[in-house]
Amino acid sequence: MARIVTRRGVLLQVVIGAYVVWTGLNPWSNMTHFLVSAVLVVLSTLLVRVAHPDNAQLGQLEGSRFLGALFALATTCAIVTGTMVTGSGPHAGDENAIRLGFEIRDIARVHSASVWVSLGVLLLITRKVRKSPSSVLYREVSLVLGAFVAQGFVGYVQYFSGIPAALVALHIAGSVAVTVTTTNLVASLLDRTASASA
Numbered sequence: 298m299a300r301i302v303t304r305r306g307v308l309l310q311v312v313i314g315a316y317v318v319w320t321g322l323n324p325w326s327n328m329t330h331f332l333v334s335a336v337l338v339v340l341s342t343l344l345v346r347v348a349h350p351d352n353a354q355l356g357q358l359e360g361s362r363f364l365g366a367l368f369a370l371a372t373t374c375a376i377v378t379g380t381m382v383t384g385s386g387p388h389a390g391d392e393n394a395i396r397l398g399f400e401i402r403d404i405a406r407v408h409s410a411s412v413w414v415s416l417g418v419l420l421l422i423t424r425k426v427r428k429s430p431s432s433v434l435y436r437e438v439s440l441v442l443g444a445f446v447a448q449g450f451v452g453y454v455q456y457f458s459g460i461p462a463a464l465v466a467l468h469i470a471g472s473v474a475v476t477v478t479t480t481n482l483v484a485s486l487l488d489r490t491a492s493a494s495a
Contacts, residue, residue, distance in 0.1 A: 303340045306333060324384030324397050331380050331469075335476050342480040364422050365486030371415040372479045376472060378408040383469070386460055405456055412452075416445055422486070437485055441478040448475055 310333055317326045385399040397404075419441060426434045448471040455464040 303337055303344065306337045306340070309333060310337070328380040328384055332377065335376060335472070338473060338476045339480045342477050343484060346481065346484055360425070361486040364418065364425070365483045368415065368418045368422060368486075369479065369483045371411065371418050372475065375408065375411040375415050376476070378404070378411050379468075379472060382408045383465065386465075401460075409452070412445075412449060416449075419445065422482070434482075434485055437478065437482040441475075441482050444471070444474040444478045447471060 310330065313326065313330045313333060317323070317330050320326050381397060381399065382401065382404050384397040385404050386396075386401050419438070423438050423442065426438045429435075448468065451464060451468045451471055455461065455468055458464065
């Protein structure tokens, strides 16, 4: 299923990309283009997990399904609000492209708050993982933490230095790392629950 959706999603991206150009780099179509890419990254990451399963024991982790779902939701909100920051800023297309109309300071604070909520949930997961014997979960939590810290650092430097284009590009690339590592962690948390309840 994921393979079929991924293939069709790539074709859909061609259509969306053409629409982005046709609308003069409208930020709403740009956001759609980026978010569809994020979904494709999630599906591709899951396909890699299926092709190369890690058979290590994940161990017991109480509340993993709830925490995994909550972290996925919070991170999704962070990514979506991140696209809104870009769509409101100076790099939402060329000089003639429209902007979303949000004050960059206000929408950046909303984005930052959603990231801090995600990080808070991640720290709860980290605390539980430290009590678990699972090296798989420990590794995946470490990778997500690293991605979040790096992404947060770039985001704050970007904001306080006047949003230079190079850092915007780096921040967007970093969101891919956040998406991949988050997908792996959430999938492991849900896999562990499934195996424990079987």
